[in-house]
Amino acid sequence: MPHLMNTYNRLPVAFSHGDGSWVTDTDGKIYLDALSGLAVSSLGHNHPELVAAIAAQAGRLLHTSNLYRMPQQELLADKLAAISGMDEVFFCNSGCEANEAAIKLARFYGHKNGVENPSVVVMEKAFHGRTLATLSATGNRKAQAGFEPLVSGFVRVQYNDVAAIRAIAERCHSVTAVMIEVVQGEGGIHVADADYLSCLRKLCDEHAWLLICDEVQCGLGRTGKWFGYQQAGILPDIVTLAKGLAGGVPIGACLAGGAAAGLFGPGNHGSTFGGNPLATTAALTVLDVIEKKNLLANAQTVGDRIRANLAEALADIEGVVEIRGLGLMIGVELDTPCGELVTRALDAGLLINVTAEKVIRLLPPLNFSTDEADQLAQRLARLIRDFLAAKGTRA
Numbered sequence: 001m002p003h004l005m006n007t008y009n010r011l012p013v014a015f016s017h018g019d020g021s022w023v024t025d026t027d028g029k030i031y032l033d034a035l036s037g038l039a040v041s042s043l044g045h046n047h048p049e050l051v052a053a054i055a056a057q058a059g060r061l062l063h064t065s066n067l068y069r070m071p072q073q074e075l076l077a078d079k080l081a082a083i084s085g086m087d088e089v090f091f092c093n094s095g096c097e098a099n100e101a102a103i104k105l106a107r108f109y110g111h112k113n114g115v116e117n118p119s120v121v122v123m124e125k126a127f128h129g130r131t132l133a134t135l136s137a138t139g140n141r142k143a144q145a146g147f148e149p150l151v152s153g154f155v156r157v158q159y160n161d162v163a164a165i166r167a168i169a170e171r172c173h174s175v176t177a178v179m180i181e182v183v184q185g186e187g188g189i190h191v192a193d194a195d196y197l198s199c200l201r202k203l204c205d206e207h208a209w210l211l212i213c214d215e216v217q218c219g220l221g222r223t224g225k226w227f228g229y230q231q232a233g234i235l236p237d238i239v240t241l242a243k244g245l246a247g248g249v250p251i252g253a254c255l256a257g258g259a260a261a262g263l264f265g266p267g268n269h270g271s272t273f274g275g276n277p278l279a280t281t282a283a284l285t286v287l288d289v290i291e292k293k294n295l296l297a298n299a300q301t302v303g304d305r306i307r308a309n310l311a312e313a314l315a316d317i318e319g320v321v322e323i324r325g326l327g328l329m330i331g332v333e334l335d336t337p338c339g340e341l342v343t344r345a346l347d348a349g350l351l352i353n354v355t356a357e358k359v360i361r362l363l364p365p366l367n368f369s370t371d372e373a374d375q376l377a378q379r380l381a382r383l384i385r386d387f388l389a390a391k392g393t394r395a
């Protein structure tokens with residue numbers, strides 16, 4: 001790949017087609033997809049309704065411009081507002097763009113309220129994207145190294161630590177927002193405590209801060225509810241979305257409600273491709289299928305089943321530190337770096353991911369069946385056992 005910029009360690013495999021939770025590589029080998037292209041293919045591969053909707057829209061109009069009204073975009077905004085509790089939506093094309101919009105909103109809100117240098121509280125181990133502002137918000141020094149000067153205006157605290165946020169409220173008067181993933185994805189599948197989120201909501205209310213939930217990975221049904229924050233019964237002021245929203249067609253969205261709504265006017269923000277007819281048609285179809293097929297409930301029950309099966313199959317294995325997550329966002333933490341498991345799984349016909357060095361990450365399609373769940377748990381448990389046993393002999 002001499003002409004590809006070297007930004008990814010690519011596995012030596014390419015896929016030619018897919019069907020549901022299964023993909024076939026260019027040599028004809030079939031894999032069970034427990035990753036969904038990192039939480040993107042929320043309906044699996046080649047979903048008939050999604051394919052038909054995209055094809056029909058492609059045959060009418062791909063793109064017009066935000067200089068004109070787009071009915072599909074307006075319908076999608078209505079739908080997202082209804083399921084999220086937010087009031088309005090800005091459309092873009094990716095997660096980092098959705099977060100850029102959120103950060104700009106937080107700053108704009110600050111300036112409107114007389115805060116000269118507004119700052120946003122962000123979390124250790126957070127992942128918000130790779131653009132300069134979202135990289136600066138990301139809590140990963142390795143990812144930031146070499147790209148200094150970073151964007152200023154971020155204050156970092158420990159995740160799930162109420163005292164740390166209280167301390168910030170005391171000493172830092174420039175804060176205008178708190179930004180958090182309800183379940184940290186890249187950081188290793190860490191779930192925010194419901195108490196912590198309620199406390200955050202209260203602190204934000206007390207100090208007139210905006211609460212921003214980055215739901216790019218954990219949103220849109222993955223945790224068993226439309227949005228992760230609904231697990232804790234709170235309502236943020238800003239919600240960012242991307243990954244699974246259009247089932248594989250690039251799209252991003254920044255939703256705003258309450259004090260965060262009505263801030264931007266024409267000229268404050270924009271996107272050439274954002275909310276185009278193709279992407280918004282795809283997203284409308286994805287949301288429709290999630291609803292019609294009860295995929296929120298499916299994510300919950302199938303996710304619980306995978307975790308329970310893994311817990312049972314790995315109960316006597318010492319190297320397994322914790323099995324955690326919500327719905328179909330699952331992490332299995334080992335006591336040793338396990339990146340090697342990705343290639344072992346690939347050889348065994350299974351697509352998984354390892355993040356934060358020691359955490360096996362599973363993000364299967366929302367329509368994963370119970371049979372597929374059982375196959376996944378069984379095959380993964382065997383891979384983990386073999387891997388840890390091989391480590392043991394070597395040590």
Ligand SMILES: *Cc1c(COP(=O)(O)O)cnc(C)c1O
Binds near residue numbers: 093097127128215
């Ligand atoms: C993937 C991800 C992003 C970045 O999304 P891109 O589409 O890659 O820019 C932001 N936040 C979270 C929580 C993510 O998982």
